[in-house]
Amino acid sequence: MTDAPVLSLRDVRKSFGPVEVLHGVDLDLRAGEVLALIGENGAGKSTTMKILAGYQPATSGRILLDGEEVSFGSLHEGEEAGIVMIHQEFNLAEQLTVEQNIFLGRELHNGWFLDKARMRRLAREYLDRVNCTVHPDTRVSQLSNSDKQMVEIAKALSRDARVLIMDEPTAVLTGSETETLFEQVRAMKADGTAILFTSHKLGEVAAIADHVTVLRDGAVVHDGRAADIDEDGMATAMVGRDVSDLYPDKAGAPDDVVLRVTGLDVPGHAEGVGFELRRGEILGIAGLIGSGRTEAMEGLCGLRPARAERIEIDGAKIDIRRPSDALEHGLCYMTEDRKLRGLLLDKSMRVNLTLQSLDQFGGLMIDRAAEERALDRAIEEFDIRAGRREMRVGNLSGGNQQKLLLAKVMMSDPSILIADEPTRGIDIGTKQQIYAFLRTLAASGRAVVMISSEMQEVIGLADRVLVMRLGRVSGTLSGDEITEDAIVRLAMGVGAGDSERAA
Amino acid sequence: MTSETTNSPMRRALPSMSVLGPVLALIVLVVIGASLNANFLGTANITNVLARSAFIGIIAVGMTFVITAGGLDLSVGSMAAFIAGLMILVMNAALPSLGVGVPIILLGMAVALLAGLVAGLLNGFLITTLGIEAFIVTLGSMGIYRSLVTWLADGGTLSLDFELRTFYRPVYFDGILGISWPIIVFAIVVIVGELLMSRAKFGRHCAAIGSNESVAHYSNVDVNRTRLLTYAMLGLLVGVATIMYVPRLGSASASTGLLWELEAIAAVIIGGTVLKGGFGRVWGTVIGVLILSLIDNILNLTDLVSPYLNGAIQGVIIILAVILQREAKAKG
Amino acid sequence: MSYMKTALMGCTMLAMSGAAWAQDETTVIGVSIPAATHGWAGGMNFHAQETVERLEETYPELDFVLTAASDAGAQVNDIEDMVATRGIDALVVLPFESDPLTPPIQSVAESGTWVTVVDRGLSVEGIEDLYVAGDNPGFGRVAGEYMAEQMPDGGDIVVLRGIPTTIDNERVAGFEEAIEGSGINIIDMEHGNWNRDDSFNVMQDFLQKHDQIDAVWASDDDMAVGVLAAIEAAGREDIQFVLGGAGMKEMVQRVMEGDDMIPADVTYPPAMIATAIEMTAVGLVSNAPVSGTFTIGSVLITEENAEQYYYPDSPF
Incomplete structure (x- = not known):
């Protein structure tokens, strides 16, 4: 099945200003083959993909399409050549419907008018192929992230791509959604499509890829058949050091209770949620997407309307009506969505870092020098790597954004940190740093709540695990009880095998 | 990527076009004006232009905050007319009991500030608490205030009592050290506004809200309160502008402050504030206001173009000033 | 409202x-x-x-x-x-x-x-059936004739025009015709849009531009208010008088009181609507309708006749 490559890069270099970010990359995409492009955040994966798809020109080097050198003048020419890219940040018009998005820019016509019937039929067909049950008339703004991803894929299917490039397609998908996606990938592969995808989930890479290319610091450090490299080998190649010891050691004996919540209701999302959090521990919250984990914690922190029977911090009953109440009591929530809720993408690191805790930087007037010093410390402590200090945060890599977000919430020095998906979409090296940080934080006499959809992370890091299902706590696990099997049983409801997605 | 990991020292490049654009436009206008008329750079003309710019300028400073926080206020022109009318009515009514003197002027000023604050709070309340689109709310209040002033004036003109006006006049025409009051007040408003925008928590919060409301909410910024404050502040500044306006002609009518809202918004945008919010600069707004006033001034001082085309010239310059900034953005 | x-x-x-x-x-x-x-x-x-x-x-x-x-x-x-x-x-x-x-x-x-x-x-x-008309060319002509009479030796004047419309054009044409050959020069002309604020700004700029202005035809009483404020603020003594128009009560009052700056006004009476309504009503009631064109001429108001044109209750 390996014949001549469809699309290739030869000694491609890319510079942004004086900084060269790709140092001579070679890459081959073959028909009927899945290539996994992996590497740490900032290794150059996104840039490589954008050059392949014609979003960005290369500074030097050649792009070969069917062996012929091409240069895509625009994105459109890339698509004309049958190259479709699905972005990590969704490229969907939020106010249009699913169907309108699928056919956006290439609407089907029937003379002067739109051929709505045919578009409806085809939209339905594409959505069915990816097992997506949303109605074609739903507005994209009302969809969950995973549904948006499926719509993106349906859109790509409608393009009849020869080459499909997917930037972390599984980052927001649940396990079974990922499986649905992979079925489609296999089907497209069988049809002769060349597929490139990136993922930080190395297990998936091993499962679906035929070929693995590893990038580190803008250069290819490994290139070979997927069968010839195991997950540890991939991680080592990506990071350049041994990462088998991903999770820090767990804590010893639990301490006294610092947070006790009973009867927390978040209308429409969670009901009667109660739990205890002890000093020095990391409490994992597991559950399916949509099980009300995020909403419950947001409600607890005053970020959305909620009511609780009783909230105690250090034994004292407290009232939380707005976010500032939570912060005053040392309770801080770190959002799962760093791009839409966490960071101001068009502002600098300094502005983002201090936004939540501006009170620390002078009264009415802001002490900029103090802000700069805080940024120095944060860059040092959280190992944030940015080309320039003043660059837009939106131009940072995902891992560095996540570290900045962590630094931002830590500015208020919380005694209880609720971290929602703290490692979503970031590379394994950064994950390791964040795990170590959370453990150190807990060990220093604080407490951490970590919401996560990654089973391995919950099992590896949490001292106790609380599982939510349909807006309620379905169980708590600790010590040796924390197993993948036990969590899945609680998350799905014992015996409830098929109705997986909850309200 | 190794080069990225080292913290390169901050490089001091030339200021970008987005900063230079409006400044250049202003300089070009000044040069044109000076070359066409010898009196252009005279103290008297400069005083005239600055004092004239003060009304729109003071309002535009407030508008800068509203727009930066992702809002809009179309009602300021008619709000100014209404406040002016109200102020005149109250002062005339209080004349028999208070007589001509400082107290009645202070009463008038208090009425203007209070009315402005209340009007601004009302806009802000409808927009934030009730969650109605700013465009719709202020379009509505624009019509309401315009009608109210027409009604108060009975379709005609409300005039301040002649003696009172003579007493109040110095507030527009006099000043200290040869600088007239409107210019002084304008300068103070600008300095406070600039500090508030670029150095204070309030400005930072406005930019955060305009940039991304959810991020601001998740960052413990009280979105509704901050927004409400921007509208209240704008209302208050409309009151301040009216205090300067009334002594000039001592009258208010249905045509007072007509299209001020659009001039203020245009000045804000020419100055480099982003119309959809997230970034604002007060000093830029001042440049925008001056550009708009200077165009009129130069066209009056010279006979270059038919007066029928004044509006067209203004339009071209507004669009050019904004294109200059765009151009810069595209190049990075 | x-x-x-x-x-x-x-x-x-x-x-x-x-x-x-x-x-x-x-x-x-x-x-x-x-x-x-x-x-x-x-x-x-x-x-x-x-x-x-x-x-x-x-x-x-x-x-x-x-x-x-x-x-x-x-x-x-x-x-x-x-x-x-x-x-x-x-x-x-x-x-x-x-x-x-x-x-x-x-x-x-x-x-x-x-x-x-x-x-x-x-x-x-x-x-x-009936046309009750104001006389726009006449309005300009009466103003021009008054100017020519007041300035027998000629002089330099500036003119403020209204909103660009046919009405404004007719008035200015009438005015220009009347001052022809009188030695009066219009040294500048700009639109003040029948608005006090606009005319204030325009007049300020005129005062900057011209060192000697003998008189101003403001062509409207609202504009005259702005012009007077600008002159007063600049402290200029060279301007002998300002001639407005329309017959606003405050202006008529100043004429009546013998104000030097406002020696006269030219009517363009808003009360022409009253004439029209009355003529129509009387015509219908009496069964002897008056038809045709009824022109209400513009009249010069001076100190002598000002009292008849003074309506203290009118808002204008």
Whole structure:
């Protein structure tokens, strides 16, 4: 099945200003083959993909399409050549419907008018192929992230791509959604499509890829058949050091209770949620997407309307009506969505870092020098790597954004940190740093709540695990009880095998 | 990527076009004006232009905050007319009991500030608490205030009592050290506004809200309160502008402050504030206001173009000033 | 507000018409005018209301419908409503603009309704039964003649024009014609849009530009207010007088008091609407309608005759 490559890069270099970010990359995409492009955040994966798809020109080097050198003048020419890219940040018009998005820019016509019937039929067909049950008339703004991803894929299917490039397609998908996606990938592969995808989930890479290319610091450090490299080998190649010891050691004996919540209701999302959090521990919250984990914690922190029977911090009953109440009591929530809720993408690191805790930087007037010093410390402590200090945060890599977000919430020095998906979409090296940080934080006499959809992370890091299902706590696990099997049983409801997605 | 990991020292490049654009436009206008008329750079003309710019300028400073926080206020022109009318009515009514003197002027000023604050709070309340689109709310209040002033004036003109006006006049025409009051007040408003925008928590919060409301909410910024404050502040500044306006002609009518809202918004945008919010600069707004006033001034001082085309010239310059900034953005 | 007033007026009318109905033989007169958006229009609205009230008292058999429109489109709607719902026997209309109002008024006239047009003529001749017109060229001419008479040795003057319209053009043409050969030079001319603030700014700039200005034709009393404020602020002594126009009560009062800066004014009376309504009403009642064109000339107001043109109760 390996014949001549469809699309290739030869000694491609890319510079942004004086900084060269790709140092001579070679890459081959073959028909009927899945290539996994992996590497740490900032290794150059996104840039490589954008050059392949014609979003960005290369500074030097050649792009070969069917062996012929091409240069895509625009994105459109890339698509004309049958190259479709699905972005990590969704490229969907939020106010249009699913169907309108699928056919956006290439609407089907029937003379002067739109051929709505045919578009409806085809939209339905594409959505069915990816097992997506949303109605074609739903507005994209009302969809969950995973549904948006499926719509993106349906859109790509409608393009009849020869080459499909997917930037972390599984980052927001649940396990079974990922499986649905992979079925489609296999089907497209069988049809002769060349597929490139990136993922930080190395297990998936091993499962679906035929070929693995590893990038580190803008250069290819490994290139070979997927069968010839195991997950540890991939991680080592990506990071350049041994990462088998991903999770820090767990804590010893639990301490006294610092947070006790009973009867927390978040209308429409969670009901009667109660739990205890002890000093020095990391409490994992597991559950399916949509099980009300995020909403419950947001409600607890005053970020959305909620009511609780009783909230105690250090034994004292407290009232939380707005976010500032939570912060005053040392309770801080770190959002799962760093791009839409966490960071101001068009502002600098300094502005983002201090936004939540501006009170620390002078009264009415802001002490900029103090802000700069805080940024120095944060860059040092959280190992944030940015080309320039003043660059837009939106131009940072995902891992560095996540570290900045962590630094931002830590500015208020919380005694209880609720971290929602703290490692979503970031590379394994950064994950390791964040795990170590959370453990150190807990060990220093604080407490951490970590919401996560990654089973391995919950099992590896949490001292106790609380599982939510349909807006309620379905169980708590600790010590040796924390197993993948036990969590899945609680998350799905014992015996409830098929109705997986909850309200 | 190794080069990225080292913290390169901050490089001091030339200021970008987005900063230079409006400044250049202003300089070009000044040069044109000076070359066409010898009196252009005279103290008297400069005083005239600055004092004239003060009304729109003071309002535009407030508008800068509203727009930066992702809002809009179309009602300021008619709000100014209404406040002016109200102020005149109250002062005339209080004349028999208070007589001509400082107290009645202070009463008038208090009425203007209070009315402005209340009007601004009302806009802000409808927009934030009730969650109605700013465009719709202020379009509505624009019509309401315009009608109210027409009604108060009975379709005609409300005039301040002649003696009172003579007493109040110095507030527009006099000043200290040869600088007239409107210019002084304008300068103070600008300095406070600039500090508030670029150095204070309030400005930072406005930019955060305009940039991304959810991020601001998740960052413990009280979105509704901050927004409400921007509208209240704008209302208050409309009151301040009216205090300067009334002594000039001592009258208010249905045509007072007509299209001020659009001039203020245009000045804000020419100055480099982003119309959809997230970034604002007060000093830029001042440049925008001056550009708009200077165009009129130069066209009056010279006979270059038919007066029928004044509006067209203004339009071209507004669009050019904004294109200059765009151009810069595209190049990075 | 004009809205509410109109509504109120409508209610009053309804009540009155109810009373009048009892006497049978009611004649309904529709009056459609532009809303009070500036001083002159405000005065015109005042005179219209006052006349309607007065005539309703005098002639119980007459019934009036008064509407004020904020633009030409709204005025067309007003007129259509009058015809459809009130069955008017006569229409007195001061058109917002000539062109858009011509066809609807034409169709009213064709249905046999008496039509009186005020101030602004229609685009097609012969539609109206009675035309009560202001005299715009005459307005300019009277002003020009006064200027020429006051400045026998000539001089340099500046002119402030109104909103660019036919009315303004006719006035300025009349003025220029009248000062021809008198030695008076118009050294500058700019639009002040019949607005106090605009004319203030324009005059400030004129004062910067010209070292010697002998007199100002402000062509409107609102603009004269702005001009006077600018002159006063600049402390200039070279300007001998400012001539406005229209007959605003504050200006007439200054003429009456012998103010040097305002020695005269030229009428363009907003009360012409009253004349038109009255002529129409009397014509309908007496069965001897007056038709044709009735021009209300512009008159020079000076200290001697100012008292007759002073309406202290009018808002204008």
